[in-house]
Amino acid sequence: MTITVAIDCMGGDHGPRVTVPAAIQLVRNHSDVRVILVGLTESIRPFLGDAAVGRIALRHATEVVAMDESPALTLRTKKDSSMRVAINLVKQGDADACVSAGNTGALMAISRFVLKMLPGIDRPAICAVLPTLTGHTHVLDLGANVDCSPGHLLQFGIMGASLVSAIEHRDRPTVGILNIGEEEIKGNDVAKRAAELLWASGLNFIGNIEGDGLYKGEADVIVCDGFVGNVALKASEGLAQLLATFLRQEFRRNLFTKLAAVVAMPVLNKFKKRVDHRQYNGATLLGLKGIVVKSHGSADVLAFTRALQRATEEARSGVLARISERIAQQQPLQETA
Amino acid sequence: MTITVAIDCMGGDHGPRVTVPAAIQLVRNHSDVRVILVGLTESIRPFLGDAAVGRIALRHATEVVAMDESPALTLRTKKDSSMRVAINLVKQGDADACVSAGNTGALMAISRFVLKMLPGIDRPAICAVLPTLTGHTHVLDLGANVDCSPGHLLQFGIMGASLVSAIEHRDRPTVGILNIGEEEIKGNDVAKRAAELLWASGLNFIGNIEGDGLYKGEADVIVCDGFVGNVALKASEGLAQLLATFLRQEFRRNLFTKLAAVVAMPVLNKFKKRVDHRQYNGATLLGLKGIVVKSHGSADVLAFTRALQRATEEARSGVLARISERIAQQQPLQETA
Structure with missing residues (x-):
């Protein structure tokens, strides 16, 4: 084809x-x-x-x-x-x-x-791939929707899981929801209600993921509202730039450190290539x-x-067909939500 | 004393x-x-x-x-x-x-x-210090309040600015609000209304800060709701761990890279010390x-x-007295909010 x-x-x-x-x-x-x-x-x-x-x-x-x-x-x-x-x-x-x-x-x-x-989907979501300790994860939404309902987060879970199924040929990718573990309340109201829908959805839902879990490979798909997803993604970009700047500054400090940089260069370049955000460029509007x-x-x-x-x-x-099928299965459930 | x-x-x-x-x-x-x-x-x-x-x-x-x-x-x-x-x-x-x-x-x-x-404050906020390209910044709330009103975010701004004034002896520290720049809407409703209050507050408010701005030194104080602040902070922790792990793995790959590590060690140690999160330990319940x-x-x-x-x-x-004074000045304004 x-x-x-x-x-x-x-x-x-x-x-x-x-x-x-x-x-x-x-x-x-x-x-x-x-x-x-x-x-x-x-x-x-x-x-x-x-x-x-x-x-x-x-x-x-x-x-x-x-x-x-x-x-x-x-x-x-x-x-x-x-x-x-x-x-x-x-x-x-x-x-x-x-x-x-x-x-x-x-x-x-x-x-x-x-x-x-697509029928059954209310809003598009921006889905990107982030590197993790064990491979990579798909995160959505990263900025298309600033105020999401629990039902929207469920739709994001279905779309993300369908995407991973289709592209990576995996039957039941794991899905988590971004939340916070602080405080008695453990998360905000929308996230808690979305988690209930996700538990009941038939997806391979594994529950809450905290911010640091984004990079730990805890789930194949992580859903969140676009405000929080966008801030988390950009905060990560900002931190990566900060660390890169500091590392460069240390290696440029004096003659000795510059020599060390020459010796370490092949290793640093491999590291750089491995964490190169360009490898992860391309967010899908799902x-x-x-x-x-x-x-x-x-x-x-x-x-x-x-x-x-x-x-x-x-x-x-054929990711679109996959999403449509999965959403059609979900439809009765969603309507009761 | x-x-x-x-x-x-x-x-x-x-x-x-x-x-x-x-x-x-x-x-x-x-x-x-x-x-x-x-x-x-x-x-x-x-x-x-x-x-x-x-x-x-x-x-x-x-x-x-x-x-x-x-x-x-x-x-x-x-x-x-x-x-x-x-x-x-x-x-x-x-x-x-x-x-x-x-x-x-x-x-x-x-x-x-x-x-x-303190009189005039509805809820405590968790305030921590993060390193930036130009020094450091104070960020609050980092998890005490998962759903904040615009008025709460204003209070966070006042408390953060008072803290920085008191500790760093600075007259008018800059205050920003964490927001997203994506989409026409440019941020969620609460952040937009909070920004209006902050503009009118008499604080040295400089407007929206995107996630990557957390580490750029764009403001002395950055306010956000506890959900988003907690996720951003933890996402940063997770990314830092990921990068440290990858860097270590590259330097341990073979005999040559291990030798390079020995040569680069003093530089890497200085870098490590500089970004050591332990230096930033201690969040204030303001x-x-x-x-x-x-x-x-x-x-x-x-x-x-x-x-x-x-x-x-x-x-x-004497940070508590500073906050109380500043809140008292604000009181008439807040009541109209």
Whole structure:
């Protein structure tokens, strides 16, 4: 089966300078993948160079969504933006997935408007992969929904578990809910009621996960509301930057430490590669009738290629059908919730 | 002025084995500090050894609060626990502050019951110090309150700013609110309404801080509800452990990497010392009519000594009077909120 990925080439901090080389990389690495490069063709072409690779199509789009633009305004006015045209290609069945490094809010709004939600899902959720001591975990929502009901968190659990089942061919991935262990009350009201729904859901639910559990491999899927998920993810990014800065400063302190850095460099580079957040780039907008992957805005070619690969894997695995099936099973239960 | 610190010697994972040597360390380092060691004297004495240090008093308490005990039950039944007796010493004016590494929920419940809240403060908040690129920041609440109103977040801002003013002798510390930048909505409803109150408060409020801003030194004080604060803090702990584990694994991979580790060891040790979370041990329960500092349960002697130092500094700085004054100024404004 050939997979076609529509790429919003104009999105992100770097636009075609990153998105086009990443697209070329993707089709070079995967002989069964086609890409449609969407955007201002005059901006895209220079980066195509003489890449003698087939399976690359161009689709002109006259507008570009700015990173700080209002999603609502974008939705109403920019009907021919590269982002919207890429999403339209998925809607029309011309592409199996689309990827954008653009404005998250606009991507959410347009995707939801154009593709619509899967039956039984109220809202899309942003799902990303985080490294853990034992491998990795899928966490959702990471910022699409700031106020979630228990029922939404149940839907996130179902979608996350379906995604992991589909991509990693695992029957019953474990699902946990992010909560806090402090205090008598042990967590907030929404999390407690969501846990009740999850226990009754038939998912392989394992209960509460505290913040540090995000990186311990305690569950294959961890659900949380988008506010807390976003803060946890960004706090982690901030801490990683702090530690990297301090480590660099210590190795640059004097001649001796600089020599030590030279000796330690191969080890430090392996470490760096292992924890390289670019490897984890590409968050899925789950719950839509189509596959939409959001790349980090600052992604470089390596990172954006990873997001493209994620979209390809999801398209190949039939994740949408998996979610729909699972939600249909849940329906009677959910209605009583 | 002599400062007297009451120490719950039985709390934490290690009890007197850690708390007593830390107390000895504190009085050795500070000639104007007295300590009252509270707990089972027969358990405490062996660790006092022949420490020929004055300024150490013992106060027998017959009960011990277990780490997993229900706070409500503890509050009702264990009237002679080391934790409660230590807090009573503050209430009676026999101590200027107390420190415990015990059960957080019980410490909160007993402190609140025995000491009562400062006028104008509804709930206590847990405030801790985090390292940043430029120094450090105070963050509250870290788990005492899972559902906060905008007015509570305003109170946290006032308390945090008063604490920093008192301890660091700074006139107008900057205050930010933890929020998310994703989506059109830019944050949840409570955070938005709290920001309005904070803008109008007369505090040096600087607006929203995203998760990664926690470690960037963007504000001297960052307020958030206890659920999100606790998850962010624990997620950071989890990530730090993950990175430390991966770094260790890379340096232990083979003979060459082990040699590199030997060469890099002095640098790595300096780095480790710089980011050592033990240096930041000791969270303050702010808002009470008395100084109560909570140590991490797993604290070792170095970490517990830091918590004792924090309590000493707060007692010396007159932080409670500072909070009361600031809240009194705010009162008319708050009532309209």
